[in-house]
Amino acid sequence: MESIATIHQEMRELVEGYQREPQPQILQRLDRGFQRFTQLATLFLVSERDTYYGYFFMSMSFRTNYSTDAIAGILLDVYPPVFEANPLLLFMLSLKEVMYAFCHEVDHVVFNHPAEMVRTNPERDPGLFKLFNYAADASVNDQLNYEIAQGKKFLSPPKGVITSELLAKRFGLSKLAPRQDYLYYFNRIKDRVNASDDSEEASRRSGTAQKNAAPDGRQGQKGFSIGNHTWESASGEDGGDTGALDEMLESATKELLNNVNDLMDEEARSMMPARFTERIAQINEPPRLNWKQLLKQYVGTISAEKLKTRSRLNRRQPMRYDLSGTKESKTLKIAVAIDTSASMDTEQLKSVFTEIFAIVAHRRYEITVIECDDSVQNVYRIKSPEDVKLDVTGRGGTLFSPTISYINDNRYFRDALLIYFTDGFGERRIPRPRTYRNLWIILGPIKHLSVENPYGIVLPMED
Known part of the structure; x- marks a missing residue:
């Protein structure tokens, strides 16, 4: 042979x-x-x-x-x-x-x-x-x-x-x-x-x-x-x-x-x-969602019913002044919590908010930024990525409860999406957020999130 x-x-x-x-x-x-x-x-x-x-x-x-x-x-x-x-x-x-x-x-x-x-x-x-x-x-x-x-x-x-x-x-x-x-x-x-x-x-x-x-x-x-x-x-x-x-x-x-x-x-x-x-x-693992894809899905689940209004022209027949136009009855509310003790730099913050605004571009929206380390340091509304105050305050230890408590005490956030950016190191237990949906975005491996029950999906910052 x-x-x-x-x-x-x-x-x-x-x-x-x-x-x-x-x-x-x-x-x-x-x-x-x-x-x-x-x-x-x-x-x-x-x-x-x-x-x-x-x-x-x-x-x-x-x-x-x-x-x-x-x-x-x-x-x-x-x-x-x-x-x-x-x-x-x-x-x-x-x-x-x-x-x-x-x-x-x-x-x-x-x-x-x-x-x-x-x-x-x-x-x-x-x-x-x-x-x-x-x-x-x-x-x-x-x-x-x-x-x-x-x-x-x-x-x-x-x-x-x-x-x-x-x-x-x-x-x-x-x-x-x-x-x-x-x-x-x-x-x-x-x-x-x-x-x-x-x-x-x-x-x-x-x-x-x-x-x-x-x-x-x-x-x-x-x-x-x-x-x-x-x-x-x-x-x-x-x-x-x-x-x-x-x-x-x-x-x-x-x-x-x-x-x-x-x-x-x-x-x-x-x-x-x-x-x-x-x-x-x-x-052969099933495809994994990244946080931007998931946020798009969340935004899509919030209905935006149309109400008739005389203050707008009818889009199909703009020359018919006797017909009413429409406007959205639902404002999309997003609360973006930023763990200021985490190591998010200026470029990361710019990138994050650019993505968020691109996702909600075709909806009526209100975005609230909540800065928190071991307590809530700053809360403000933004209308564009340029409104973000990049020199965030805080940089102390990390507690998630103060942000959750602030949201739960304010009925405005009952139907809001909560997005929490953190390095994950903090408390083991938190109160349940009274928001519509919750998304935790971790700057490092998702296993670093110390919370036993985050009451939401946890995804890494990087895809």
């Missing part, structure tokens, strides 16, 4: 022969050999080594591409997803390094790097794209290298593969933690490049892998990149809609991961690494 090692050696000899004398028939043999190799590699992973990666390759098709300067990559804009490789580069690696490249590409998808690449670089800046590749590669390779140290002896990293250690040396970063997500590395190296006044130096640091490559495609200390990732056939260079690309990559990733999960039985699922099971749970 043909072994994976035998096919690998055959492919390597074909590549060396093509380098000596390029002939089309050699490429044809490489195409056929690549298909045989990927079939055996999939069986090898599923039956003997690592079912996690094996199930991914069972959910893909494979093809060669001799025009790319990337060793390998997964294309998500086709179904089923395609694992694409350049055999002339791939089979210059050792067998263990080839398996490393295969697993490397799978983990990029599991870590959601395709969609995150678009989100972090909506303007498609080539420099940021290069930095993203560095960060994403370091995140994936650190994890693979850790697993090799734990016993995955069928993998071996190509010499000079990009890791957190290499990033620290290349960009002059101290205390760079290993095995972090891509965003940690992306922000660290981006800040480092942006801090440089020398644009040539910044350009050198964010240069491509191929620029410094050795003749065999490797880079040694310069940093060896397996793929210059785009995760789509069209490479995203047509100026298409970034939002649509983001959604496509997100959707394709979700479909692939769910297909892989469906192939498994319960025993196989129980052996999956945490990064896979966590991503499966994450992508």
Whole structure:
């Protein structure tokens, strides 16, 4: 029976022969050999080594591409997803390094790097794209290298593969933690490049892998990149809609991961690494509302009945002066409580009230601001975001009861919406607000809200 090692050696000899004398028939043999190799590699992973990666390759098709300067990559804009490789580069690696490249590409998808690449670089800046590749590669390779140290002896990293250690040396970063997500590395190296006044130096640091490559495609200390990732056939260079690309990559990733999960039985699922099971749970969570969406829903539930009035013309027939116009009979009341002991800065306050006014723009409304720390400090009405007194008073400890008591003692707020902005740290128990609906918006994690029963929905400030 043909072994994976035998096919690998055959492919390597074909590549060396093509380098000596390029002939089309050699490429044809490489195409056929690549298909045989990927079939055996999939069986090898599923039956003997690592079912996690094996199930991914069972959910893909494979093809060669001799025009790319990337060793390998997964294309998500086709179904089923395609694992694409350049055999002339791939089979210059050792067998263990080839398996490393295969697993490397799978983990990029599991870590959601395709969609995150678009989100972090909506303007498609080539420099940021290069930095993203560095960060994403370091995140994936650190994890693979850790697993090799734990016993995955069928993998071996190509010499000079990009890791957190290499990033620290290349960009002059101290205390760079290993095995972090891509965003940690992306922000660290981006800040480092942006801090440089020398644009040539910044350009050198964010240069491509191929620029410094050795003749065999490797880079040694310069940093060896397996793929210059785009995760789509069209490479995203047509100026298409970034939002649509983001959604496509997100959707394709979700479909692939769910297909892989469906192939498994319960025993196989129980052996999956945490990064896979966590991503499966994450992508299948029901959509979460943010506070702006919820406020829109709340506003929509408050009826605004029309009353006839002679003081307005009829909108349908404005020339008929004998017909009455209409006006809303209901004024939308919103009480915005601001915990002045929390760390809301001027820009956050501006952003919050701009959002609120945009949501209520088509209604008659009255917005009351209540500033409170351990007592109510200031109460005033506003008609636009510019009316907000940004130099809020207070900055003492936090108690929620004084604000609730103030609202409950004033019948005006009986049919109002209460929105409470706070960092969450305060009392454990509060009186029930006598308002129409209540929404707590927490500046940090929602678990920081100390109130046992907030009598309303609790959402984070950030989406």
